[in-house]
Amino acid sequence: MSRTAEYLTALAEDAGLFVELEALTDYAAHVGAEYAVASFEDAYEGEWSTLEDFAHDRLMETDDEYRAVFESCRGWRPSLDMAAWECDYTHTASGHVFRAV
Structure with missing residues (x-):
């Protein structure tokens, strides 16, 4: 697992967010890690x-x-x-x- 993935996983777990890591990583690439964790549930529409x-x-x-x-x-x-x-x-x-x- 890359450092970015580890960082996002830790942020998500701290926030009580259990999501697909690939989707969270994609979102973080667009909006930044902290904002991605904070807004993922509102933003994610599926695959x-x-x-x-x-x-x-x-x-x-x-x-x-x-x-x-x-x-x-x-x-x-x-x-x-x-x-x-x-x-x-x-x-x-x-x-x-x-x-x-």
């Missing part, structure tokens, strides 16, 4: 192949109108303004998605 897959799934879960149109038009996948999604979410190379907090 997705692409940010676009996350966006479509999130819209299916939260937007009744989007879901109704999507379900009535099987095989159709609307294009999304991914630049707008990228303002609020980060997708790492290992597939983790984090919300800006």
Whole structure:
């Protein structure tokens, strides 16, 4: 285990945070170790192949109108303004998605 991983593990354990180390390391690379531990639970959205897959799934879960149109038009996948999604979410190379907090 690298020094960074050991440091993050110690910080997370001290904070009572039990998370996947790879996800925490990805987040810490974007926001810094201390902030990552403090805000991880609020920011972490899970693991997705692409940010676009996350966006479509999130819209299916939260937007009744989007879901109704999507379900009535099987095989159709609307294009999304991914630049707008990228303002609020980060997708790492290992597939983790984090919300800006």
